[in-house]
Amino acid sequence: MIANHFKFVASRADALLSYTRIMQRIQAIDSHTEGEPTRVIVSGGPNLGRGSLRERREIFARDHDDFRRMAVEEPRGSDVLVGAILVDPHEEDCVAGVIFFNNAGVLGMCGHGTIGVARTLAHLGKIKAGTHRLDTPVGVVEFTLRSDDVVEVANVPSRRAHAGIAVNVPGLGVIIGDVAWGGNWFFIAPSPQKIPLQLDRVAELNAHAWSVRGALAAAGITGDDGGEIDHIEFTEPARRADCAWRNFVLCPGGAYDRSPCGTGTCAKIACLAADGKLAPSERVGAESFIGTRFEGWHSIDSRGVVHPTVAGRAWITAEIELLIDPSDPCAAGIPKQ
Numbered sequence: 001m002i003a004n005h006f007k008f009v010a011s012r013a014d015a016l017l018s019y020t021r022i023m024q025r026i027q028a029i030d031s032h033t034e035g036e037p038t039r040v041i042v043s044g045g046p047n048l049g050r051g052s053l054r055e056r057r058e059i060f061a062r063d064h065d066d067f068r069r070m071a072v073e074e075p076r077g078s079d080v081l082v083g084a085i086l087v088d089p090h091e092e093d094c095v096a097g098v099i100f101f102n103n104a105g106v107l108g109m110c111g112h113g114t115i116g117v118a119r120t121l122a123h124l125g126k127i128k129a130g131t132h133r134l135d136t137p138v139g140v141v142e143f144t145l146r147s148d149d150v151v152e153v154a155n156v157p158s159r160r161a162h163a164g165i166a167v168n169v170p171g172l173g174v175i176i177g178d179v180a181w182g183g184n185w186f187f188i189a190p191s192p193q194k195i196p197l198q199l200d201r202v203a204e205l206n207a208h209a210w211s212v213r214g215a216l217a218a219a220g221i222t223g224d225d226g227g228e229i230d231h232i233e234f235t236e237p238a239r240r241a242d243c244a245w246r247n248f249v250l251c252p253g254g255a256y257d258r259s260p261c262g263t264g265t266c267a268k269i270a271c272l273a274a275d276g277k278l279a280p281s282e283r284v285g286a287e288s289f290i291g292t293r294f295e296g297w298h299s300i301d302s303r304g305v306v307h308p309t310v311a312g313r314a315w316i317t318a319e320i321e322l323l324i325d326p327s328d329p330c331a332a333g334i335p336k337q
Helices: 002-021 053-064 067-074 110-121 199-218 262-274
Strands: 024-033 036-043 080-085 096-101 130-136 139-145 153-156 158-168 173-181 185-190 231-237 245-250 286-287 293-302 305-310 314-324
Touching: 002 245, 024 110, 024 153, 036 067, 036 110, 036 245, 053 067, 053 080, 053 096, 067 080, 067 096, 080 110, 096 110, 110 130, 110 139, 110 305, 110 314, 153 262, 158 199, 158 262, 173 262, 185 199, 185 262, 199 231, 231 262, 245 262, 262 286, 262 293, 262 305
Parallel strands: 036 080, 096 130, 185 231, 245 286
Antiparallel strands: 024 036, 024 314, 080 096, 130 139, 139 153, 153 305, 158 173, 173 185, 231 245, 286 293, 293 305
C-alpha cells in the first residue's frame, strides 16, 4: 500500500513537472502612477527585431496582438491597465526602449506609463537618480529621477492643432474645444452640461466622452496629421489649491484615467501656452478625477515649438509572473465584443 502510494505521488510529480515545462512564463512588474496602473513586461515578451521603436511597435501590433491582450485584458488584467514592453533601445544613448499598449491597442506615448517605467527601472537597479533617455515609438523621451522619487518627464514636442473647434454632439448639442497633441491626440473641452468631475457621475461622463469622440469622427475632425482623436479630456476648475484645473480623460479603450494623464497634461499646457496663459518655466498643477496631482511646465525653442515637462510619482505594487497555459481557452485574454 505504501509503495503504491509513493508510486502514485511520483507519477503525479512527474506529470506536474512535465506540465510546468510547457507553461510560458512572462516576468512583469506592476506599479501605479498617481492612481493609474502600469504593467511593465521585463522578460518573456515577443521578439520584435532590432528596428526603430516605431517599426517594432508596428510588428507588435500586427503580429503579437494575442500577447497584448494576454498582458492587460481579463482574466489577468483590466480595462484600466496600461502595459509596457521593455526592449533594447534603437538609439544607443537611451537606457531602454519601450512600447506602450492598452486594452484597445498600441499607444504612441504614455506619460503616466513613462513615470511607471522609470520607477520600475530604478526598482530593478538599472538606473539611479539622474537624467536618462528612453526610446519610444514617437521619439526619444528624456526623464529625470529625482532623489525624492518624483519623476520628471520631458515629453515630446506638443502643440495645439485647432482652437475653438465646434462639434455637434447628439444629445449634448454643440461642444467647443481644442484639438491638441501631447504624445496622443486630445479633444479638450469644459465638462458638458457642467457635470461635476467626480466619481458618482462617472457613468454620465463616460457616455458623454464616447459621444464626443464619435461626433468628432463623424465630422471628420482629426489631428493635423490626420490622426484619430482617441482621447477626450473634460476640464473644470481645480479643487486642490495647488492645481489650476481638474480633468476627466477617456482613454481609447473606454477606461478613464485615474491619474491627471501625462500626455493630456502636456496637451493642455500646449493650449495654455498658445493662449499666452502660461509663461515658459511657469509651473502649474493638474488635478486628476480622483484628486491626485501632476506638475507641469514648458519651454519654447527658437522655432516656437512647445516642449512640456510633466512630473509625478509612481509606486511599485507587485513583482509577478504571468503564466500562459496552452490549454487555456482564455490564454490570450477574453475577447472584446
